[in-house]
Amino acid sequence: QVQLVQSGSELKEPGASVKLSCKTSGYTFSSYAINWVRHAPGQGLEWMGWMNTNTRNPTYAQGFTGRFVFSMDTSVSTAYLQISSLKAEDTAVYYCARGYGGTSAAEYWGQGTLVTVSS
């Protein structure tokens, strides 16, 4: 069965960096995109962008350029989100979700990774 398993919670100080992982199984990794979604405390869901796992090309939504980097490792069927120069407002749960548009769009989700930025 399709599974997306994300790495564990992170507590970081402002200015630090963090790299989150989203390990997939149950399907061919390069057949579906990986989307990233942020859920900040008390806020709604926010789509951050997506990684084309076939071309290895990332696309970032406005507001997620510069400090946010998507990457992937096909050999371990895993996608990554790295956030640098962390700020308090980056505190959120970050989700990965599988799918391009159409019927597969965001059908399967990881369980989420809580990132807390605090001194």
Next chain:
Amino acid sequence: DIQMTQSPSSLSASIGDRVTITCRASQGIRNDLGWYQQKPGKAPKRLIYAASSLQSGVPSRFSGSGSGTEFTLTISSLQPEDFATYYCLQHNSYPWTFGQGTKVDIK
């Protein structure tokens, strides 16, 4: 960017009530819309895809309708496990955008 306006932002309802949530797109998105349920501390779960298709395993009391710019999620008879926050997501064009969410709680 396509804006998704979801209403209401919250509602109180009783067990057995019929509940309707609406999303309006700022431009036509055909039927490229999904509905998601999210409970505290959990990942969103897709209920409806392609605006009106029921996700496998989701109870039939959930239904979706609409096309173009107006979309509706209906829960025909609210059950205790349905108290949650619901979001629409358009994936017609990038950037994908979510509605603001509707929190459904107990009256």
